[in-house]
Amino acid sequence: MDIVAHWVFGKPVEGQFELNQARALLAEARNRRKSLQEIPFVEIVECLHRVRGHLSQVERRRASVERIAAGSNFSTPMVDLAYGVLLDALDRSMLEAKVKEELGSLEVLDVPVHDRSRSQLLKASPLGVVLHLASGNVFLTAVLTLVEGLLTKNVNIIKMSSRERWFALEFARAVTACDPEGIVASSFAVLDLPGRDDTVLGEFYGGVDGVVVWGGEEVVKQLRGRLPVTCRAIEYGPKFSVAVVTSAAVKSYGAELLAEALAHSVAVWDQQACSSPQVLYTDLCEAELEAFLDHVCQTLDRLASTLPLGRRTLDELAEVTKERELAAFNAAIGTGGLRTSGSRQEWTIIVEEKPGFRLSPLNRTLLVSPLKTPEYLFEQLSAVCGHLQTIGLAASREERSRFLEIAELLGATRITSLEGMSGGVPGEPHDGVHALRRLVRWVSTEVGSDEAYYSPLETLSLPRLERLVLGRLRARVARAREGSDYYRERLDGIELRSLDDLASIPLLSPRDLPDLVPPRSRALFCSEPRDGYVFRSGGSSGRPKYSLYSLEDVAADMAAAARGPYALGLRPGRRVASMFSAGSLYGSFISSIKIAELLGCQVFPLTSHADTEMVLATLEAFSIDTVLGIPSTFLCLVREHGERFRSAGVKCFLYAGEHVFEEDRALLASYGIDDVLSFGYGTVDAGPLGYQCLHCRGSEHHLLVGHQHLELLGLDDDLPCPVGRAGRVVVTNLERALMPLLRYD
Template sequence: MNPETMNPEALNPKAVNREAVNPGVVNPGAVESEAVNPELAAAGVHFWQGSFVDDEEAARRLAELPELAARTLAEPLPTELVLSACRHLADALGAPDGPVRARLLGVLTDGGTDPEEAAATLSEIADAISRPALERKLRRELGGLHPERLTRPDARETTFEAWAPVGLLVHIAPGNAAAVAPLSVIEGLLTGNLNVLKTSSGDTLLAQHLLAELAGADPTGTLARRIVVLRFSSARTAWLRLLCASADAVAVWGGEDAVRSVAELVPAGCRLIEWGHRISFAYLTRDAWSDGATLDALAADVCRFEQQACSSPQVVYLDTEDHAEVFAFAERFAAHLAATSAELPRPELEPAEHAEITTTELVARLEEHLGLTRVIAAEDGSWRVLADTRPALAASPLNRSVWVKPLPRTAVMTVLRPMRRYLQTAAIGGSRADVARLSQAVLAAGALRVTPVGGMLDSYHGEPHDGVYALQRYSRRVSVRADEAFTTTACLDDLAAPAVVPAAPSGPLLDKAGVQEQLRTLEPAHAHLYFRSGGSTGAPALSVFTNADYDTQMRAAADGLLAAGFDPARDRAANLFYCGGMYGSFISFFSILERLNATQLPIAAGPDHAATAEALVTHGADAVFGMPSYLWQLFHAEGAALRAYGGIRKVFYGGEHFTAEQRRVLTQEFGVEVIRSAAYGSTDLGPLGYQCTHAEGSVHHVLTDLHTLEILDPQADRPAPAGQPGRLVFTSRTRAGQRLERYQIGDLGRSVEGVCPCGSHTPRIELLGRYGDVVRVGTYFLNVRRFIAVAEERLGYRGELQLILDAGDGRERVTVRLDERYAPDPAAAAAAFPAAIAELASAVDEDLLDFTVETAGSGAFERTATSGKLRTVIDRRQLTV
């Protein structure tokens, strides 16, 4: 192992475990920061909370670091701010001719970096901080996209847990891996820390300028207050002491000597996070070492990155004790290494590197006389294979130099375990059974990852680094245990302050047709789960989600259900939503209840009401979930059985609303105690809002963890006045593939001001129906909800109501259809509606339309085939034109 070589995997994300997500639409203005103005940058080489400063100013501020930490860490850092800023910066880095990329390329090349290497470094960083990669990293390492929020890991208990920052996190970065330093700081930001980065005095200013650009992408200034970058030599021990004395954790890269020198400065109780040197090897069975393709792949692993990566092979072990086989393999492998090396340009070696290679090769050649070794090397010195009969693990001098040694599988533990602190990657070549058995052996000996031969330097987003997750090492797991007063509280943070919600993007509004058009170009990687809408407002539309999208949404909806009063520790839920035909209600609520660890009966809506009622009674269901129209039919078709049971205490509905009279019947006649919306949502966007125990009517809290909401004027694309009705326009922030930005879903609503009586600061809206609830007939606008209210208030009607529009002979016709079980005399109803609805009366008086009332059985009411929703407005005029 070369103790001076930090495996610089700036060009290989695996080595530093810096994974992240796919960029979105760049907002150039968002990444233009005053902090990166060249004139300001000229003020110094240190970046301190948004400003470039010189040595004198940095020294003054260092003395005040403890006070700065206390002040800064008192302010929470929402993960959403970091994700949003990283997405903007990733987009800017990905723009080939963009000003941000040009500036940072200049910083690297001015510092002596090869232009091609500089471009590759920025591309790697852009990929690492893209939103999809960071989201995957957060899910894998910290369990979700908002790890800083105190939520209930088990919904049956009122215990809240979160990942909290360690506090002041000092990063002591290596001097030969350009991407490591800024990416480590971004990991520190994802975990909410105040980050102080020390870079080498010989480094370029990439970390300073890149992090300045990141800070500039956050208009709130919160990120800037969490970033300090200092550039100085480790010989400046006074500054190092000041950094470490105030630190809650120190992350250090380097060999044992470097780590030891930092450890001496770290105070008691400070977490020391070591990212030290590692060594990797390949292990081949007889079948594998006889295969030419395997040897070609191994040669490629040796040549990539000149073995500078921790995951590069330095030793090739053979499953044999026969020294002759080792020497014979070395001869064969040398031919493959020579061919591969000839295809790849080799950089000039530094004098120290050349000297180490020469020394290692000379010693090996001297030991040939003892029968211990054999050296096969290129005449021009571009590569070498060092065969050695002794199995002990040994570091190679790198730069296309590799040892070949015998190691029978029975001796794996004996030989490798003493080096367990240094082992990283093992590439195993052999049969499927060999790979399984040998993986167990090398992992038990201390290796941290196993790969195929030829894939040692490859990685995947979310992969652990050196056997740990970086985000967990930069965090603390904290908990709050509460009493039953918090049974309906899903997130403790919502009781403290409003969540930080990024502003909606600018740009055109998106409609349903635009959403469907997006699906034509959606990549298969973003299309795991397909749903169709119920078709209550038109032809069924397709919606596509990734499995991760779906999981995030179901967890958010589950939190909302807790707020609505569902108690997973006590309630027994019957899922009576419709199922089949790719319709998502039943499946979604199955998932929601599953994530709440609730007891559920997945019955689904069906025509056999007697069988459903029997299941409810037999299995003791006390909470039912379903469409109001279906539940209303069920309660009346099986009224006698359900009244006798008397066990249904809670009704959670979706897709429609219960009228006040229907609520009264359920409460007084069936003993229902809670009637509440299970969720407000749409098939396209998923869950959008939830009701709490203090919600009345159609008031819902907005799921701000998922969406940004705008309420626009009904007639113009400008914000509606506070508290006034407007169009609901949502931007979903947690969807991969589909970009549902400024999507107007066809609903009307208004904001509800003030803090909710439930104590949550989450914003609220009152739903006011859909655009389709208002129809133009005979030059007048009629709202079906007004008809429902009149039927309830003036006629005492408690059934369903449909408004039917026909072209008629010469003039249009409006028919109100009522359920014959609850309807008054049609003549009395026909008189009541015009008397209460002035627009209807005027249209009739002016002979613009005919108005009638009809009564019918519940089977005559038209419903959507998929969801079972009642079609409140049936417009037949277009069909008869």
């Protein structure tokens, strides 16, 4: 008897997997849920990104590709192409883009997130223990479904396909090797269970919280009747895809370009993927079709060398042979056409004169069917509505809208270009649904009047908060070391086992910053700037410092900074005028507008240099209740025109950049402006640092926990400042990606 190998919670297990082991595994899986839920989400991402690096090593990739190809029906080049797809999917940027697109936030798996429009908190909670039944048509299925389970903090049990076992186990070993703390690696099991004996599977069905099934129609039907009502069935059943090429598209884009794209989509995965085109529908006339298929055949011939067809079973060879013989007969009597690669059976194109739909025998066998109108496509495919996944569409701009309507009526879940059929983008729905959303439960919590003013991060226990901050610090260090020339050597060998280890990172002085950023250098950047904002500050040294923020950085900063005005009562419906300085690379005006917009306020972008009469007239005309700005500018206006502010109904002034003294508060109160508080505390370089709530007085501010990490060091040394003494503020922005500032002094 062959030894069956499994990987259970970070350790290899040999032998047949028995019923008593399944019961023990289920109990252990439930016990492991808590530790996985408490790990910061970003550490799961970093672990998977390290797995990517591990699997990317040249010799390991070569050996893995050869081993997978030897045990599968795919050729070595095809396996290598798929291996590259997996490495791309494991890149941290792709993982985070997927989670943001599907769940809306990277925080929502760690802590509840404010839904400010409804005064409630929303958290994505994992289902719990999830069983994944992997399919055998594509060897990546087991790994990719496991990744989705880990990203949603579920404890996962993977039943490998009988057609591909080795790589799923190899991936499990890689996760274990790349997870020093072992929390991620010990949160899943990869099992080799015989399909003929479902006793163990039956035990799992009754004990898990969700089952993800990839398979044929019979497998899906059988599963539905065996799951308890408390278990969520997540089904990815049988699907097929087609291509559409119109004469107008060929005239617009060229036959050769479209033919190459179609041939490549036919060749990738040897048509085994649900997104592979099985039928081409086209309205090309006979001469146009002959020329178009010439190009398709030429491309398929080239791909037969560069991306060869894999091994086929005798049944598959027989099915293709049968289709060829029938097509040859139809061609002989003038009711169809046949093009082939010859006796090698590398590819087959069957042109059918009679319209309709039938499934291809796959293995690079493309059926060609006539298409008269977009409505004609509906007639041919309406009988298989619900099974259609992708339509690769090449049509003119005028035709496209009608084809899209037909595709929707047919229940197609993807409409792509011809070349896009076998690809995808992070967060794209699969079979019409977002996979990650099906792996979580959304928990809504009504926010009490006191809780409404604070971030859920601030209500975490101190150990939970410190664990979260440590995870984000580790991610910042890893990403800076990997991407920044400045930090690569500076952070070499540094590991953060606890928050105390942060002191091993050298301080970054504001005096050094101008030499690390444009125009002098790009050494601080972790990537090449492509979007975002550039701000400027002079600083105490007098040397201008430029701070670059990507749009992602700006969004993170604004979301954090909005905690302050929200805590002070800004809500949808408030009328807010910004009188901060604009232009000259200042950041305050842009930030104030974005924050007020985030909070759903009606915004009046006045600026500090607007005409005085226009400002006053606007305040009065719209009964503006809140003004944002710099104290000195605002106070000058109030001293001269206080009664106009009173008549306008201005009640609140939120300031930044300068202090407001007691005599200033008295002046403002005399004109009815009673709420005078900080709009937020921060710097151009480091971003927003703190905020005030209604209980803060004077210059007191809360730290923006989870967004910034603050250290207080001695005035004369770099040691932690004793409690009760004044010290230097040293900050690390926990979310800034483009230009990270670690321990900025």
